[in-house]
């Protein structure tokens with residue numbers, strides 16, 4: 451039903467610190483895709499070799515350090531520079547998506563003005579990397595547990611920004627964990643976002659562990675996702691509470707429709 455992409459910064463740490471070895475461990479556990487946080491601290495040539503050797507696709511590259519793809523409140527230049535560096539690595543690794551975030555916003559202004567400023571910045575960002583083949587996906591994050599102080603915490607506001615940017619190379623990352631922690635209605639948010647959802651991530655809530663460790667009804671949520679028309683990869687961005695290869699089993703079965 452869905453292609454699953456375990457996050458190699460969080461899963462398969464049993465294989466050691468090397469991103470390349472974690473890709474091999476993910477392949478051995480039956481995956482043909484992985485996602486990662488940023489390139490910092492990773493041996494990119496070794497990672498590329500492991501991806502090629504296993505045939506595993508890197509679905510998305512996230513922000514690490516956290517500010518790399520987030521908007522600094524005043525001078526936005528570091529964001530565009532981060533994008534240049536990110537695109538270079540993503541192209542080398544054959545990764546089609548870069549995850550971007552709002553950062554903490556542009557203090558002391560009306561929320562609506564801040565959302566409109568995000569539209570302006572990401573419109574420039576998309577133009578800045580035009581022709582790269584990379585899609586930027588904007589991720590709202592929960593401010594209740596993981597990211598207090600972040601500007602963008604509502605899926606509908608990320609959708610508003612994506613509508614404003616209005617580019618085939620820009621969309622929304624719908625993280626079902628963040629959305630659940632924020633108390634959103636998954637079906638309603640997915641219906642409103644429609645085809646603007648260009649990547650999905652999951653973790654259970656509460657606790658951000660593997661599916662089955664919290665109280666989300668995964669069979670129901672995967673059906674919701676399927677009915678929404680989303681057919682892309684699903685990133686497993688969770689902190690395993692048990693051995694990685696065991697932690698993925700339930701969601702592998704559900705995603706395969708078993």
Ligand SMILES: O=C(O)C(=O)CO
Nearest residue numbers: 512549589591596625
């Ligand atoms: O930083 C986080 O919490 C994320 O979800 C990144 O995707």
